[in-house]
Amino acid sequence: MRRGVAATVLLLLSLLPAVAQQRYYVRECDTLRYTYTPLQDTLPAADTVAPTRRPFLRRVVDYFSESTVDKTFEKKIDFTFIAGPSFSKNTSLGIGGLAAGLYRLDRTDSVTAPSNVSIFLQASITGFYLIGVGGNNIFRQNRSRIGYELSFSSQPTDYWGIGYDAGANNPRSTFVRKHLQINANFMRQVVKNTFLGVAAGFESTRGIRFTETDYLYGQRTRYNATSVGLVAEYDSRDFIPNPAKGLYVSLRESWFPRALGDCGSDLWRTEVTVDGYRKLWNGGILAVDFHAEFNSGGTPWPMLARLGGNYRMRGYYEGRYTDRDMITVQAELRQKIWRRIGCVVWGGAGNVFPTLADFRWSQTLPNYGAGLRWEFKNRVNVRFDFGFGRKTSGFLFNVNEAF
Structure with a gap:
């Protein structure tokens, strides 16, 4: 059977x-x-299955597609690399590279914003080059934080002298500015969103190949200075490199001891910054910035307040208008358009003057402009801005928001 x-x-x-x-x-x-x-x-x-290799462009697209995902809970540090052409009114056409990293010291803490670090390189056809690193290290539950920046640059620079009248009327001169800067601060939260701390810094500036030394008014071509200071801040921003909401108020008082430099006397600097951010509608954010800098008498020419550059009064050549004191204000509307792409428009004004008693409303310089944004990493933007001012304009390419 x-x-x-x-x-x-x-x-x-x-x-x-x-x-x-x-x-x-x-x-x-x-x-x-x-x-x-x-x-x-x-x-x-x-061993008979041949692996399929993705085309290069597809791998690039996939790389940046994944870069906007918050991986700080999974990885010790989430780095994204980007390189490409750069341009600004001060440095002209060049090439730059950036490694931007986000990380959390405590990956179980989902309330505290991630820490950030940036390593940057830049060079241009004019002979300018810059190398540096900077970031903010935020400790558990935002109880304390460390901010730092280290950079060295060599830059062919235009120079008009000191004061509003010099910037408006003097013929342009040139020199090469070699600048080393180190800044660090440690902040401790005393009550919610309120921090007190200490700061220290060192800066060394050397000017060479001047075409017009009379604009220095008898001062030397090289100065070194070391600073120590106190910092008080109120900070309710949700994300430091690109806030969407919150308020930031900073008061920084720096002392440059004569014994720790070669400036010839003790110097003081006071800096006040007030930034606010508010969501207006879906994808739309209003950001405002007020900044003031006041330097003591006897401050040498390379340490004076310099109007213009990549962050405030965009479109002005940084340093054309230079003096002991400076006040600037700007408001910017930021709008997300589609996926990674956004745009901004802004308007503002600024003034440089030797003392508050010498402030003149007629010497206030206007500023306005527009720009595009591309999010190459989670809430970290590449920005393309075109700014306008009094008898000036300029295009710039940079990373992170202006403020």
């Missing part, structure tokens, strides 16, 4: 479609015979 059943099973199996290409094995010594299909006959060998 059993042999009859086995014969019947074998007959039925032999009638199955040949396409399956199955083999059947029956052991003669078995009372109950069985069949099986060998795995190696139905699956291709692993």
Whole structure:
């Protein structure tokens, strides 16, 4: 009986479609015979499967597609690299590279904003080059933080002298500015969103190849200074590199001891910054910035307040208008357009003057402009801005928002 059943099973199996290409094995010594299909006959060998390589452009697109995902809970540090052409009114056409990293010291803390670090390189056709690193290290539950920046640059620079009248009327001169700057601060939260801390810094500026030394008014071409100071801040921003909401108020008082530099006397600097951010509608944010800098008498020319550049009064050549004191204000509307792409428009004004008693409303300089944004990393933007001012304009390319 059993042999009859086995014969019947074998007959039925032999009638199955040949396409399956199955083999059947029956052991003669078995009372109950069985069949099986060998795995190696139905699956291709692993070493015979050729890996598919994605096209280069597809790999680039996929790389940046993943860069906007917050991976700070999974990785110790989430770095994204980008390189490309750069341009600003001060440095002209060049090339730059950036490594931007986000990380969390406590990856179980989802309330505290991630820390950030940036390593940057830049060079231009004029002979300018810059190398540096900067960032903000935020400790658990935002109880304390460390901010830092280290940079060295060599830049062919235009120079008009000191004061509003010099910037407006003097013929342009040139020199090469070599600048080393180190800044660090440690802040401790005393009550919610309120921080007190200490700061320290060092800066060294050397000017060479001046075409017009009279604009220095008898001062030396090189100065070194070390600073120590106190900082008080209120900070409710949700994300420091690109806030969407919150308020930031900073008061910084710096002392440059005569013994720790070669400026000839003790110097003081007071800086006040007030930034506010508010969501107006879906994808639309209003950001406002007020900044003031006041330097003591005897401050040498390379340490004076310099209007213009990549962050405030965009479109003005940084340093054309230079004096002991400066006040600037700007308001910017930021709008997300589609996926990673956004745009901004802004307006503002600024003034440089030797003392508050010498402030003149007629010397206030206007500023306005527009720009595009591309989010190359989660809430970290590449920005293309075109700014306008009094008898000036300029295009610039940079990373992170202006304020």
